[in-house]
Amino acid sequence: MYERKIPLNLNCGLDLIGEVLYGKWKIRLLWFINEGHQRPSELQRKIPDASRRVLNIQLKELEGHDLVTKKIYPVVPPKVEYSLTDFGKTLIPVISVLGQWGDDHAERLRSLILKDS
Amino acid sequence: MYERKIPLNLNCGLDLIGEVLYGKWKIRLLWFINEGHQRPSELQRKIPDASRRVLNIQLKELEGHDLVTKKIYPVVPPKVEYSLTDFGKTLIPVISVLGQWGDDHAERLRSLILKDS
DNA sequence: TTGCTATGGGATAAATTATTCCCCTATTGC
DNA sequence: GCAATAGGGGAATAATTTATCCCATAGCAA
Numbered sequence A, B: 001m002y003e004r005k006i007p008l009n010l011n012c013g014l015d016l017i018g019e020v021l022y023g024k025w026k027i028r029l030l031w032f033i034n035e036g037h038q039r040p041s042e043l044q045r046k047i048p049d050a051s052r053r054v055l056n057i058q059l060k061e062l063e064g065h066d067l068v069t070k071k072i073y074p075v076v077p078p079k080v081e082y083s084l085t086d087f088g089k090t091l092i093p094v095i096s097v098l099g100q101w102g103d104d105h106a107e108r109l110r111s112l113i114l115k116d117s
Numbered sequence C: 001t002t003g004c005t006a007t008g009g010g011a012t013a014a015a016t017t018a019t020t021c022c023c024c025t026a027t028t029g030c
Numbered sequence D: 001g002c003a004a005t006a007g008g009g010g011a012a013t014a015a016t017t018t019a020t021c022c023c024a025t026a027g028c029a030a
Helices: A014-023 A026-034 A040-046 A050-064 A094-105 A106-115 B013-021 B026-035 B040-046 B053-064 B093-106 B105-116
Strands: A069-071 A078-085 B068-073 B077-086
Touching: A014 A026, A014 B026, A014 B105, A026 A040, A026 A050, A026 A069, A026 A078, A026 A094, A026 B013, A040 A050, A040 A078, A040 B026, A050 A069, A069 B068, A094 A106, A094 B013, A094 B093, A106 B013, A106 B068, B013 B026, B026 B040, B026 B053, B026 B077, B040 B053, B040 B068, B040 B077, B093 B105
Parallel strands: none
Antiparallel strands: A069 A078, B068 B077
16 A cells, blocks of 8 residues: 555544545445445446546545445456445435535635636 | 546435535534534634544535535734524434434444454 | 844755556346 | 447546745834
8 A cells, every 4th residue: 555654643633534535426425335336347438538447546545434335246347336324324414414515605706716827 | 627537427315415415524523513603713723633624625615515605804913703604504404313322322333343454 | 233023935856646547356248 | 259238446647736945024022
């Protein structure tokens, strides 16, 4: 793995949630898994801008943080399904709030974001 | 500024909120400004792990996204105060939800995060 | 004159995160 | 034998984000 050089701080709740949720695609992964897209290939289809590699990596991190579980069926070709853990499910309302805010202010945000370079 | 090479996508609400909230210190900046710590030096004291420079940069981005306003008093030495805009204030409940989740699961999160490297 | 004040920002290095490319598994079907 | 399948991961490199350093402003006080 990568050994960090700048120590992380885990003081407050914001630090903590940041630690498990940062990562460009993690939130979307959780969201789509929750919607029932459990297999890696489906997830890739849902998130075409992410490379296959990063999705794997971030899924593994989510797994390491007990937010998702991975079930491997011993068949060939392999079949894999991810599911949210109970812990992971508690994040759904949180993600929902984030998405809702973005949706509520979509127009405005889009123009604000596009205006600066 | 920095000219991005990978285009951003602004499809859903999650993309949008991510765009204005990503940045290592932005959430905390908003939070502390909301708590009444309006001056740069105070914010620096509150967030000692961030360099002065990044805070300036991220504050400027927040300003560009209409989440905060900056008031410069024409005195020497300079005096500056940041405040949340009405738009910025709508983010406070969202941030609150994030922090709450982190606090609710603090124990567990800390050990999960520390175990992997 | 020198230093202090609070704030801003350019330049460059370092850290972190994500992308690309390419190879691997073991079976079924042509 | 050879491609197709669904998924995994190493290595090198590119992209992006943060950090470090250091200089600048303009009065007032020692």
